[in-house]
Amino acid sequence: MSIRLSLYDFFSHTIPGVFYLLILGFWLNAFGAISIDPAALADLSLSALLVLVGAGYIVGVLIDPIAYRWTRLFYSRNRVAAKIAFDEFHRQHPWALAGLKPDDWAILLQVIKSISHEASDDVERHSVAFIMLRNISFGLLITAICCLAYFFAVSRNPWNLGLAALFVALAFSANQRGIIRRGWFYLGIFEWLAAQELLRKDLINKRLLERDRQAGAEEEEPAQADA
Numbered sequence: 001m002s003i004r005l006s007l008y009d010f011f012s013h014t015i016p017g018v019f020y021l022l023i024l025g026f027w028l029n030a031f032g033a034i035s036i037d038p039a040a041l042a043d044l045s046l047s048a049l050l051v052l053v054g055a056g057y058i059v060g061v062l063i064d065p066i067a068y069r070w071t072r073l074f075y076s077r078n079r080v081a082a083k084i085a086f087d088e089f090h091r092q093h094p095w096a097l098a099g100l101k102p103d104d105w106a107i108l109l110q111v112i113k114s115i116s117h118e119a120s121d122d123v124e125r126h127s128v129a130f131i132m133l134r135n136i137s138f139g140l141l142i143t144a145i146c147c148l149a150y151f152f153a154v155s156r157n158p159w160n161l162g163l164a165a166l167f168v169a170l171a172f173s174a175n176q177r178g179i180i181r182r183g184w185f186y187l188g189i190f191e192w193l194a195a196q197e198l199l200r201k202d203l204i205n206k207r208l209l210e211r212d213r214q215a216g217a218e219e220e221e222p223a224q225a226d227a
Contacts, residue, residue, distance in 0.1 A: 007121075012128045014053055016067075016135030017060025021052065023139055027146045031154065060135065067138035074172075075179050079103065085186035089194075096194035108189050119192055126185035133178030140171035 029036045044052070076084070079102070086102035100108070113120040144167035151160035 008124065008128055009057065012131035013060035013064065014057045015060070016064070016132055016139065017056030017058065018052060019056075019136060019139050020059050020063055020142075021056055023143055023146075027143075027150075030146075030150060063138070064131065064135060067135045070138045070141065071134045071175055071178065074175065078182070081179075081182050082186045085183050086190060089187060089190045093194055096197060097190060105186055105189050108193055112189065112192055115196075123185065123188040123192060126181045126188060130178045130182040130185065133174045133181065137171045137174035137178065140167045140174060144168045144171065 025034070025036055028034045075081075082105050083102040086105075089096070109120065109123070112123060144164045147160050147164035147167060151157070151164070
């Protein structure tokens, strides 16, 4: 049995999951719950690295719904974002994608995949970035909370408060960048289908012109023969 880990899984779930595990290990070590030797981390075996990657994927999948709810505290649902992108697209290109609705984006994405995997990968990279950034944002929020807990429980060093504020700012920044990439994802779907519609119309127009030229040439030949 072969196990295939796609780039989508790697960037959307594995990297955030490993990030969560590193945060957990760091703060458990900082609070004295466990003891981690940094030198041992540098000498991880291949099997240990594979276990870390596998555990990271599982953790990333499990925590992602919580990260999505963290994003929802400040931004709209995915279906609302799809409608906003669809309305923006139609304001700029009212002629395109007639009869379609914002909720059709999932079907349209499957259409793109059936036509071109490269095109679908180019569109989906924005969705991957959104998932990764919202998880990184949530991880940074956890880090900020741990900084505050460390300030009150272990050390009253003002730097801990400063780091907490910095991590909160980075968490909001990552969340905002992720929302931007989510909008690009939906826009990319609609724009790609509209481009295909343009190409089809252009091909049809070319064929009509060729047909008219051929018909004109056929009419000229009998006229020249009569002369």
